[in-house]
Amino acid sequence: MFDKKKSPYFFIAPFFIMFTVFWIWPIVQSFIWSFSEWDGLSEKRFVGFGNYIALFNENDFLISLKNTILAAIVYIIILLVISLILGFLLNSSILKGRAFFRTSFFIPVTVSLPVVALIFYIIYAAHNGVLNNILSFLGMSDSINWLGDTKFALWSIVGLRVWRAAGYYTIFIIAGLQAIPRSTVEAGHVDGAGTWQVIRHIILPQLKPIIVYIIIASSIWAFQLFEEPWILTQGGPMNATATVAIHIYRNAFQFFKLGYASASAYVLTMIIMVFAIINLRIAKD
Amino acid sequence: MINKRYMTRTIILFMIVGIMSLVALFPFYWMIISSFKTNAEIFSTQLNLIPESFIFKNYIDLFTTTNFPRWILNSIIVAVSTTVLGLFFSTFAGYAFAKYNFFAKNTLFIVVFLMMAVPRFVTVIPIFMLMSKLGLTNNYLALILPFAINPFAVFLMRQYIKNIPEDLLDSARMDGCNEFQIVIRIIMPIIKPSLGAAGIFILMMSWNDYLFPLILMTKENMMLFPVGLASLKTLYVVEYGMIMSGSFLSVLPLIIAFLLLQKQFIAGLTEGAVKG
Numbered sequence: 001m002f003d004k005k006k007s008p009y010f011f012i013a014p015f016f017i018m019f020t021v022f023w024i025w026p027i028v029q030s031f032i033w034s035f036s037e038w039d040g041l042s043e044k045r046f047v048g049f050g051n052y053i054a055l056f057n058e059n060d061f062l063i064s065l066k067n068t069i070l071a072a073i074v075y076i077i078i079l080l081v082i083s084l085i086l087g088f089l090l091n092s093s094i095l096k097g098r099a100f101f102r103t104s105f106f107i108p109v110t111v112s113l114p115v116v117a118l119i120f121y122i123i124y125a126a127h128n129g130v131l132n133n134i135l136s137f138l139g140m141s142d143s144i145n146w147l148g149d150t151k152f153a154l155w156s157i158v159g160l161r162v163w164r165a166a167g168y169y170t171i172f173i174i175a176g177l178q179a180i181p182r183s184t185v186e187a188g189h190v191d192g193a194g195t196w197q198v199i200r201h202i203i204l205p206q207l208k209p210i211i212v213y214i215i216i217a218s219s220i221w222a223f224q225l226f227e228e229p230w231i232l233t234q235g236g237p238m239n240a241t242a243t244v245a246i247h248i249y250r251n252a253f254q255f256f257k258l259g260y261a262s263a264s265a266y267v268l269t270m271i272i273m274v275f276a277i278i279n280l281r282i283a284k285d
Numbered sequence: 286m287i288n289k290r291y292m293t294r295t296i297i298l299f300m301i302v303g304i305m306s307l308v309a310l311f312p313f314y315w316m317i318i319s320s321f322k323t324n325a326e327i328f329s330t331q332l333n334l335i336p337e338s339f340i341f342k343n344y345i346d347l348f349t350t351t352n353f354p355r356w357i358l359n360s361i362i363v364a365v366s367t368t369v370l371g372l373f374f375s376t377f378a379g380y381a382f383a384k385y386n387f388f389a390k391n392t393l394f395i396v397v398f399l400m401m402a403v404p405r406f407v408t409v410i411p412i413f414m415l416m417s418k419l420g421l422t423n424n425y426l427a428l429i430l431p432f433a434i435n436p437f438a439v440f441l442m443r444q445y446i447k448n449i450p451e452d453l454l455d456s457a458r459m460d461g462c463n464e465f466q467i468v469i470r471i472i473m474p475i476i477k478p479s480l481g482a483a484g485i486f487i488l489m490m491s492w493n494d495y496l497f498p499l500i501l502m503t504k505e506n507m508m509l510f511p512v513g514l515a516s517l518k519t520l521y522v523v524e525y526g527m528i529m530s531g532s533f534l535s536v537l538p539l540i541i542a543f544l545l546l547q548k549q550f551i552a553g554l555t556e557g558a559v560k561g
């Protein structure tokens with residue numbers, strides 16, 4: 001039975017059967033459902049592109065879309081800048097205690113997002129939360145309603161995401177920096193280039209593949225922003241933290257508009273794909 | 286002169302990184318000390334970075350008034366089963382992809398690769414409908430089966446197994462091992478550290494997930510800890526200290542495991558691209 005010819009099929013079958021049932025088939029199904037009206041119980045009714053047209057006429061969806069894209073792009077930019085800075089600092093040979101620091105920056109990623117959200121719920125508290133207490137200790141007179149003010153809520157959530165992920169992506173930057181041959185950097189210095197010029201013209205171009213990877217990998221999760229706004233604000237105040245993921249969850253599991261929610265999920269998929277393709281195109285040039 | 290400049294630079298760098306790591310660690314510190322405080326002290330008007338009192342009431346309440354022990358047990362059952370099953374699937378699939386040529390191998394591989402880019406929000410509705418139809422909601426299997434399928438883990442195992450020399454496998458075949466025995470007796474012992482890394486990756490995906498448990502485990506005693514803990518926030522009187530005590534207990538095993546197995550953690554999480 002386990003000879004060289006048949007074995008590969010036996011070995012791949014368990015994974016592939018399960019992969020088809022729990023991954024490929026659901027992807028196909030929800031694509032089909034996205035063209036119909038369905039509450040999960042009664043007969044499906046084919047509506048063509050009706051769901052997609054309705055989505056782009058629904059104000060709540062458009063707000064969610066705007067929030068999702070805005071939060072994702074700001075998150076990715078801040079994340080990238082902080083990871084680059086941390087990567088350079090932690091890779092510096094004159095830094096004492098590098099191993100300790102690397103560990104301390106990596107720890108946040110081991111904490112699950114719901115727990116991170118709960119911790120920041122008390123840190124961000126409007127009345128006497130520790131963040132406001134620290135700011136007032138530093139001399140700021142007004143306390144900020146981090147999660148309750150439409151001006152701050154989305155950015156507070158972006159902030160806690162950055163806090164959790166920065167140390168994780170720093171690992172990639174450090175790995176990239178260590179792969180750059182020392183001689184190329186030294187050659188730059190010999191040619192009279194300053195530190196900044198060496199970073200800009202020698203180091204950053206070599207980090208490009210890693211930077212592109214970080215942008216695409218982090219974007220897949222960034223566009224699916226769900227746990228934190230759902231736990232912290234339920235999309236409020238006044239839709240300030242409503243995201244496409246919350247829109248999908250609400251429509252599917254609270255309003256039972258399964259076709260409509262599937263269409264929403266496919267719009268999200270398209271955004272993620274387009275974003276990835278744009279990045280790969282830019283990286284190629 | 287050079288020495289002095291070098292010293293200042295070292296000190297400044299150390300201070301910058303030090304302050305940044307304080308920012309990274311502060312939320313943990315705050316979670317831990319808040320878990321020993323009353324609500325009134327957590328939201329004190331003063332900035333009290335060092336706690337005044339130290340009470341265990343939150344922990345006692347957590348175990349006596351909520352279902353927390355059960356939630357953690359549920360999470361452990363789901364995460365451990367998912368990991369064991371997932372490693373089994375991905376080792377065999379990874380071995381097939383790494384060491385055999387078979388019909389449509391490359392096509393299959395590309396299909397798996399492409400499907401990974403599709404967000405899980407696309408699959409959650411059909412999986413919910415499927416599990417409801419099978420009567421598997423509020424059943425551990427509902428969470429174990431979908432998460433035991435981990436394409437990243439298959440990629441990891443394929444990479445690791447590829448490096449094993451063919452001669453070694455051939456000599457085992459000469460000794461009369463069949464292909465199944467080769468995987469169990471030869472491959473698995475060799476890639477033990479890699480199994481650790483891939484296992485950590487699968488474990489973390491399962492342990493930290495919120496969306497699927499939220500939808501599939503709705504009965505109070507079948508909840509996993511992230512959903513259970515978050516539900517304490519919606520109670521009429523919210524005991525923040527108690528929520529922090531549960532958060533701390535749920536984070537503690539992972540942090541200890543991380544500190545002990547740092548190398549494999551970082552390998553598993555960075556080679557697999559975790560949610561972040």
